Amino acid sequence: VKRQAYDRARPATWSKGVVMRGRWLLLLGLSSVGTPSPLAAQAWLPPKGEVVLTLAFQNYYARDHITYDGQRLDRGFMRWNSITPDVTYGLSDRLAVRFAIPWVRSKYDGTFPHQLADRPTQDDGQWHSTFQNLVFQFRYMATTGSTVITPFVGFDQPSRDYETLSHVSAGRGLREFTLGTFVGRRLDPVVPDAYGQARLAFTRPEAVIDIVNYRWSGSLELGYFVSSSVTVRGLGSYQHSDGGWRIPLDAGPPSSPTFPYHDQLARDRSLLAGLGASWSATGSVDVAALGYKLLWGRDTNAVTGLSVSCTWSFSPAQMVARRRGPRTLPEPE
């Protein structure tokens, strides 16, 4: 039924798109899903039995929508706050499993809300919150040494049927499958006390009205150990979606049955850069911060963001053993 609705609407979109753009672009919104991960150096895994628990807070915002041809349009102020518990566990010294679930709180302040007659809007100037997607990821460190190659496979499952038609939707509400790899390398002796990490991934979301808006993403992170407690890092990430819609050309007017899907199908392409630092407070607790900004984009929002995270690494086996208390100790023979 959705496909038929889309087929009926799409020719009209194509034929009238340019003429109509000025009218219905005012109502289009784009979800921002490409925010960089606050987690650093994911190419290196925790060893067997180690739990890495991260609590990350992100605040990011945008005022401008960026269309398929690069126009920046101020359509109101969009703000997102998220808190993400993120757990990685070392199943072995080379295999780790990761689980995360962001909780997103967002608010739109503007005069161009998404407002359909039969659907409540989130663009009402109030804060709205929801759990976003359950994230599962397996990473396997295929090589060790100064260069590590760590392929990964990931699954995103929306935790609930959250609203996706909004300037400030929490996400795209789609199941996704991601396949990719990290490559990490210490840069000594060329640059002592530094490392580099690259990430390349392909993501296939589930189809929306028979359209798959798949995407490639890559990032490069460079870290430098200022001291044994402080690391600074620079990050660049690029995301290239293909198969989705050019905004606003392909999405259709608000009256179109395809309109509600434009956030999910936006052909988001974006280049972000970030700078951050982390501090090892103790041998098991790290605090990190990362600021980032969109440098270039199409079919996306001009986001700027800040993430602050706290990571606690621990061994459940040691905690259990410790709780047992001191044991009878045999004297040396």
Place this chain on the structure above:
Amino acid sequence: MIAALALAGALQVGSPAPTFTVTSLDGRAVSLLEALRTHEAVAIVFTSTVCPYANLFAPHLRDLDARYGPRGLLILAVNSNQFETADEMRDQAAEHGHAFPLVHDVGAVLPDRLGAGWTPEAFLIDRLGVLRYHGRVKSKQGAPELDDAIAALLDGRPVGRAETKPFGCTIDRGKRSPATP
């Protein structure tokens, strides 16, 4: 908290190491003074049988022993966790092929003497009894920091980064437990 206090009072690089005599798991008395008379350097490594990073770096300690033992390095592995037993230490040593002395530090005396708080955590002492390196065995990115320090010391070069921040598991001294004798 205990670990933080221990770190605050950790032995400083360049300071003379406190002397001690301990008994290894095979029943031999190991004196630091005596060891320094017969070796070029002594690496005291606090370890554990349940700490993931201690287990991860256990094969690396075996490799360091094989590579630098003939050049005069003595590795002394110390387990000060009061919830671990000598048998568990022996099993770990057998699993990883450790041929260097293992010390079961009953009462957790050595962490207090050296200011150690973590496993794994290394103290590298030269033949004059001076601490030349303190910190990690390796970084999380695998940088062989203890290896580099040992190589520099045995080659007569200054140790590049002589102090690194150890990470892993806190040493359980067992002194907060009511079950402690």
